[in-house]
Amino acid sequence: MSADASGQRLLVMPDDGGGAVVELIDQARQQLLIKQFKLQSPAVEQALQRAIGRGVQVRVMLNPHTSGGDRWNDEAFALLQSWGVAVQWTSESFPVTHEKSMVIDSTAVLIATFNLADKYFNETRDYGVVSHDPAVVEQVIAGFEADWHRQFFVPRLDVGLVWSSAHSRGQMARVIDRATKTLWIQHPKFVDAVILERVVSARARGVKVRLLCGGKHGLSDWDVYDTFSSLRVMELFGVKIRRQKRPKLHAKLILIDGKAAMTGSMNIDRSAFDVRRELGIEVDAPAVIQRLIATFESDWREAKKYSAPDPLDPTYHESGELPPDPHFVHN
Known part of the structure; x- marks a missing residue:
């Protein structure tokens, strides 16, 4: 996990596991700023306790409830509060804060x-990008401070970050539009x-499109209609689609031409673009891209060809799916 010359490196779950995150926390000597959708890891909590013990200033924002109303963070909130951590709920300006970020020592x-x-350290395919770019770090800090102090935040558009509800849809569209040879979507x-x-336009102009999806697993009943319909439309245009089961697909990744990528918290979802707080990043660091390519190719080999069933015919919606998991939902 050595840093690329560009200052970026990649974490891959479950390959690297929670220890990679604990290692980052243990490196902090001055400050940790954490904004999270879900905090449920004793190892991470213990690492935060160690950080407090060595004098690190720790501030944490946790999302209070999911779109379905589940309150996953109450226990972590109370625990951090009992340790004297400055912890508060995320900004009420967003119905959900889905961002998953951590700033270490402003560096x-x-x-x-x-x-x-x-669950996400051990069971799911997920990615994390560690950046040491001062402009990127400064911008994430600015976003944290704005949400912490309940202030309006206007992000810069020139540092490679992808913010919702600011400009993420347009930025993702521009990334896809740049593809000339290959477009891989996970x-x-x-x-x-x-x-x-x-995506359909990319295929129509001759781009070879591979798409890894998770089938119905983790989708809400109302998201099945759009997702299945979209998958069927893309298949009609020649997009090659496979369903990934192991590790469970939770990643959000777009790879173009084997040279650049976008990853982050936002699903391809109207609410993720328009109303939620989300954060992603564009990457082109060679070492990061090569590991993303290798991971995608491995997942592609293990996945099976998938044709989404008719969204209006629930008879086949569960065919070949993993057992339902109430704690694995794509918000």
Whole structure:
């Protein structure tokens, strides 16, 4: 996991595991800023306790509830509060804060698709990019401070970060539009007509498109309609689609031409683009791209060809699916 010359490195779950996150926390000597959708990891909590013990200033923002109303973070919130950590709920400006970020000593930042929870360290395919780029770190700190102090935040558009609800749809569309040879997509949810049209247009101009999805697993009943329909439309245009089961697909990744990528917290979903707080990052560091390619290719080999069933015919919706897991939902 050595840093690329560009200052970026990649974490891959479950390959690297929670220990990679604990290692980042243990490096902190001055400050940790953490904004998370879900915190459910005793190892991470213990690492935060160690950081407090050595005098690190720790501030944490946790999302209070999911879109379905589940309150996953109450226990972690109370625990951190009991240790004297400055902890508060995320900004009420967003119905959900799905961002998964951590700033270490104002010199490095982790931008991830995974939650700080053991399930995502051990069971799911997920990615995290560690960046040491001062402009990136400064911008994530600015976003943290704005949400912490309940202030309006206007992100810069020139540092390679992808913010919701600011400009993430347009940025993702532009990334897809740049593809000239290959477009590899690893996403669980497809609920946005703009991105669907961009993928179809890429295929129509001759780009070879591979798509890894998770089938129905983890989708809400209302997201099945759009996701299955989008998958069927893309298949009609020649997109090659496979369903990934192991590790469970929770990643959000777009790879173009084997040279650049976008990853982060946002699903391909209208609410992720328009109303939630989300954060992603564009990467082109060679070492990061090569590991993303190798991981995608490995997952592609293990996955099976998939044709989404008719969304209006639930008879076949569960065919070949993993058992339902109430704690694995694509918000």
